[in-house]
Amino acid sequence: MRNWFNRQNIVSLLGIVLLYGVIQGLIVLDIMPPFYKLTLIQICIYIILATSLNLINGITGQFSIGHAGFMAIGAYISAIVTAIQHGPLALGLLAGAIAAALAGLLVGLPTLRLNGDYLAIATLGFGEIVRIIFLNTDYVGGAAGFTLPSTITWTWAFGLMAVSVVLMKNFVGSTHGRACISIRENEIAAESMGVNTTKYKVIAFTMGAFFAGLAGGIYANYFYIIQPMTFNFILSFNILVMIVLGGLGSMTGGILGAIVMTLASALLAGVPEWRNVITAVLLVLMMIFRPTGIMGTKEFSLNFLGKKSEKNAASKN
């Protein structure tokens, strides 16, 4: 009987706990400089954003570039709940994520009939519309935005990131995830194999929007201030760059891309005038020498552990 308690899952869980513990220890003991902590929390936010966009672009093959829009909805709704209505943080984050998911559902139903460039343009337009709505809403401070207390700790950011990634990975590794992948591979064949392609596109899109909204909530409740300008097209584009760099369609690739890009941007903070040049050159080189991204569609996995235990079980029989 195979169930949750297999070797892969236990090793992964131990790895996650260990990573959390070490960094939490460094923070508690005050060894970690504040700038590093900020970068680590940024990495968590970008990992959620990259994996959730990967669900739409990489796994399901729908080219969406409006991710900042969903993030903005999550950020604003959660900030309204926590700062203006003085609700608990968890409620704010959940409300932000659900609002973004609803927006994803509403936008996805009509636009997912489009494909390729048309979908990209529609989602790009959506992202800008969201930003401009917030820009013109006085309740949330218009262009100046509004400030709120920073309540997100490393524990919150890391915990939410780990849970999000595990949930998305679970989705991809199931029959539902395979249905999404089949759409990417060949939509006509997927449809004729009995896959309701519209339904699965909408599921992937809504789920991607949910986690983008969650990331937005974490962002808002960590950085003291939210402004419409933060959620512009450049942000959507940066998230896209992360998953292309890591490998479209690879969940671990998306994570890797988010880490590499955030670290690069933090390391180059001393030379702001060169930052964009260097990342652009890196990307061009990447596209020339490895256009599939770091991971391609492959996954880094602990499968070898599972195979070993299966072999052991087989030899015992």
Add this chain to the structure above:
Amino acid sequence: MPLLKIDNLSKSFGGLKAVSNLNIEINEGELIGLIGPNGAGKTTVFNLLTGVYDKTEGKMEFQDKNISGLKPYQVTQRGMARTFQNIRLFSDLTVIDNVKIAYHQRTSYSLVSTLFRLPSYYSGEEEMQHKAMELLKIFNLEDKAEETAKNLPYGEQRRLEIARALGTEPKLLLLDEPAAGMNPQETHDLMNLIRWIREQFKLTILLIEHDMSLVMGVCERIYVLDYGMIIAQGTPSEIKNNPKVIEAYLGEEVV
């Protein structure tokens, strides 16, 4: 009572009538051939049946239920599966994943048990793995289960496409030129395979083919299509000697 009844079916693309007043009846368990020169409208018939195209006029009934207006995935769920003339595998996925996607619609575990890896996820996946492996064994592909589909030789890709179609557990299987690009030996093996899966899976099969040795060898009844119309139907020997069929294929002067 026929399994599939096509009644006066027509399809126009602008001014071009690709299929006109088509009448076909297929009984359960039959193996029927649909032949005709290039551009006669054979694949259009498949696309109409499976919901890829919407008909212009006429009626299509499958298992006594109207199927016109259904989407392709709904037609598949009703028990009709197809293969494609130009192979459409999920080419970057493994062989076994190709088959597992076909089992998707018969898998019952929910999105919630997927996300939280509840026991029904594990039992569902295990059952799927088992079924997919059984199917690959039948098609002699079990050693290649973990291979990427696009790396298979051409003949095996064709076999995998049929295996995948069977994964949807159909009653009626539509094969669109399964022998295209195969050599005589492979065609002969395919003929045996088609006969065998029909027995094994209790299938009804509708087959489009250019290879006459295959059609004449396995089909019990043949419909001949030319310019979107049925010009002849009957047993293979009747078709072989039908002057209209010879004319359609070889031209008037020969007759």
